[in-house]
Amino acid sequence: MSQEQNNEAKELGSLLLDVGVYLLSSGASCSRIRITMRRLATSSDYTTHISIAPKSVSLTLNDEDDNAIFSGMRTILAQGVNFKTISGISRLSWEAVEKGFSIQQVRDELNRLIALPHYPRLIVLIFVGLAGAGFCFGFGGKAPEMIITFGATVCGLFVRQEAVKHKFNPYICVFMGSLVASLFAGAFVKAGLDINFEHAFATSVLFLIPGVPLINAFTDLIDGNILNGLVRGINALMFALAIALGLLAAMLIYNLK
Amino acid sequence: MDWIMILGKAFWCGWGALGFGILFNVPPRTLFAIWIGGAMGGFLKFGLLQLSAGVVLASFAGALVIGFSSIPIAHIRHVPPMIFAIPSVIPLIPGVFAYRTMLGMMKLTGTIGPDYNQVLAETANNGAKALFIIMSLAVGVAVPMHLMRKESVKNVRLIKRK
Numbered sequence: 248m249s250q251e252q253n254n255e256a257k258e259l260g261s262l263l264l265d266v267g268v269y270l271l272s273s274g275a276s277c278s279r280i281r282i283t284m285r286r287l288a289t290s291s292d293y294t295t296h297i298s299i300a301p302k303s304v305s306l307t308l309n310d311e312d313d314n315a316i317f318s319g320m321r322t323i324l325a326q327g328v329n330f331k332t333i334s335g336i337s338r339l340s341w342e343a344v345e346k347g348f349s350i351q352q353v354r355d356e357l358n359r360l361i362a363l364p365h366y367p368r369l370i371v372l373i374f375v376g377l378a379g380a381g382f383c384f385g386f387g388g389k390a391p392e393m394i395i396t397f398g399a400t401v402c403g404l405f406v407r408q409e410a411v412k413h414k415f416n417p418y419i420c421v422f423m424g425s426l427v428a429s430l431f432a433g434a435f436v437k438a439g440l441d442i443n444f445e446h447a448f449a450t451s452v453l454f455l456i457p458g459v460p461l462i463n464a465f466t467d468l469i470d471g472n473i474l475n476g477l478v479r480g481i482n483a484l485m486f487a488l489a490i491a492l493g494l495l496a497a498m499l500i501y502n503l504k
Numbered sequence: 505m506d507w508i509m510i511l512g513k514a515f516w517c518g519w520g521a522l523g524f525g526i527l528f529n530v531p532p533r534t535l536f537a538i539w540i541g542g543a544m545g546g547f548l549k550f551g552l553l554q555l556s557a558g559v560v561l562a563s564f565a566g567a568l569v570i571g572f573s574s575i576p577i578a579h580i581r582h583v584p585p586m587i588f589a590i591p592s593v594i595p596l597i598p599g600v601f602a603y604r605t606m607l608g609m610m611k612l613t614g615t616i617g618p619d620y621n622q623v624l625a626e627t628a629n630n631g632a633k634a635l636f637i638i639m640s641l642a643v644g645v646a647v648p649m650h651l652m653r654k655e656s657v658k659n660v661r662l663i664k665r666k
Contacts, residue, residue, distance in 0.1 A: 274528075277586060289566045330530040334583040341582075350556035363527050378523020378595075385546060386600050402593075404527075449603035458524065462586070466641035469650060491606045 253316065257348045259291055260308050260317035262357070264338045266336055267297070267304035268321045269361065273460045274328040277472040279337070280304070286340045290347060293317075301478040320392070337358035368408070376401040377456050382453045388446035395435050395442070399451035403428025407455070416491040425452045425493025433501045444503070452494055457486035510550045517546025520595035530587055537577045541592030545570045563596050563637045567644025574645070575652045589645045596641055601634035619622055 263284045270280045277299045284306070288295045293308040293316070305320040328403070339360065343353050379400030380393040388396065405423030415423070432451040436444040460483040467476035521542025525535055545566035552562035570592045574585035581588070608627025612620075 275584075276586065279586070291526050292597040328523075328528045330528045330583075330587045332529075334531050334534075334587050337584045338582055367551075371526055374523040376523070378520040378527075380635055381518070381520035381523070382595060382599060383519065384516040385513050385595060386548075444602070445603070449600045453597070453599045454523070454527070456594070456599070458597065459528065459637065462590050462593070462642050462645055464645040465639070466586075467650070469643075473529055487602075489625050494603070494606070495610065 252310075255291075255350070256293065256308050256310075256317045256492060259288065259293070259353075260306055262318050262350055262354055263295070264304055264306050264319050264321040265357065266340075267306065268297070268323050269357070270336060271299065271302075271304055272323040272326040273330070273332040274464045275333050275465065276466040276470070277334070277475050278466070278470045284334060286344055287353065289344055299472070299475060301475055306350055313469060317484045325414075329365075331363055331365075332360060335363065337378070372401050372404055375404050379454055383446055383450040386446055386450055388443065388450065391440065391442050392447045392450075395432055395447045396451050399428040399431040399447070400454050402431045403451065404454055418485055421455050421486050421489040421495045424455050425490045426496050427493075428452050428454075429494045429497035430500065433497050433503060436503065437501050448494065448498075452490050455486070455490050457483040507551075507554070510554060511546065513550045514543045514547035517549075517595040518543035521545075521592045524594045525591035527649075528591060530591065531581075531583060534577075534581050534583055534588055537581060537588055538591045541570050541573060541577075541588060542595050545592055545596055554639070559598075559633060560636045560640055563598070564640035564644050566596050567593050567641040568648070571645045571648035572652075575648060585649050589649070593641050593645050596637070598634045598637040601630045601637065605631040605634055 266287060267280050267284050270283060275283075280299055281297050284297055285295055288308070291308075294313075296307040296309065298305045303320055303322040306317070307315050307319075308317040310316050336357070339353065339356050340481065343356075344390055348356070376397040380397040383393045383396040403424040406427040407420050410420040410423045411417075427447060428451045432444070433449045435442065435447070460479045464476050464483060465478035467473075467479060470476075518539040519542075522535060522539045525538040530538065548569055549562045549566040552565055553559060557565075570589055571585075574589040574592070577583075577588050578585040596654060605627055608623055608630060611623050
């Protein structure tokens with residue numbers, strides 16, 4: 248094995264691991280991570296062996312004689328769900344195969360994708376607030392409950408974002424968001440407004456539901472990635488408990504039944 | 505509840521889906537599809553409820569339609585199907601049932617009074633509904649992806665090239 252080949256394997260392996268951890272921390276399912284990493288490796292002659300743990304990705308590249316020429320592992324970064332990264336990497340992997348990108352080209356494109364901005368914070372707050380109002384209507388709420396849910400969602404999400412920024416434990420972030428949102432909704436109930444507080448209460452915390460871990464848990468279980476599926480499922484359960492705890496704390500404070 | 509109300513609910517389900525799409529930072533080119541997907545799932549769910557179907561079945565039908573329509577949209581918009589399917593299915597999540605289950609559980613920790621059996625029955629009912637709806641949503645979204653993946657248009661193209 249020549250030195251050049253060795254370097255190339257190292258570069259490819261490191262690139263694949265980066266792709267894997269970015270996908271894992273952005274909320275991709277295990278099968279998607281495997282498919283994307285394999286696809287990027289198709290142009291090379293190496294066979295890939297991938298292992299995905301809940302918080303890390305390991306990879307070994309074997310050459311034609313089945314000798315391991317690269318082995319590595321990388322742990323995930325603390326980063327929230329980001330579908331722009333997932334779709335960007337998926338698209339990149341196709342382009343790379345079809346147009347025969349070099350490793351450096353893929354690396355440059357990956358760096359560009361990671362740097363893409365999120366939606367502006369105000370837009371996120373307003374649209375998630377609208378989503379909360381929409382849920383409230385779907386569950387049978389009327390205009391006053393919808394407005395209260397909008398306000399509660401915006402406040403709760405703001406607090407959660409701040410908590411995430413200060414690097415609190417993720418479950419505590421969700422607990423804070425849930426507590427603030429339900430305190431906001433409960434204030435109107437306590438003030439004696441004639442509203443159906445069940446609708447306002449139950450939907451004001453819905454923006455916190457762990458939808459991505461929940462659905463990924465099932466996707467992984469169906470794929471046979473039982474361990475990852477269980478971990479994601481329990482993670483989702485912990486978030487749900489944190490939401491419930493926030494809600495209960497607010498009800499206790501207001502002494503609502 | 506008449507059909508105008510159902511259309512209204514579907515409309516707001518679309519906004520619910522869109523809000524979650526933005527929270528998950530989806531690419532802007534998929535936002536409209538996510539709105540349509542959320543509205544479609546909501547319309548199917550509330551429409552079936554109107555036709556007196558069970559809430560679990562209605563939610564499952566909504567999720568299944570979102571799951572199957574996510575495949576062609578994924579090819580048109582060049583995104584993985586889940587990017588479209590996960591935000592769209594979130595308005596179908598049984599928030600109120602989960603909430604009632606949680607309150608019921610808290611009541612069950614109290615002393616056993618005359619209405620204890622009633623609370624127990626309601627809590628079990630709400631809990632079972634919430635659990636099964638969530639499972640049916642996940643299955644409804646995940647299964648179409650697995651059924652259709654084998655015939656991915658892009659895979660076919662790749663094999664031909666080789």
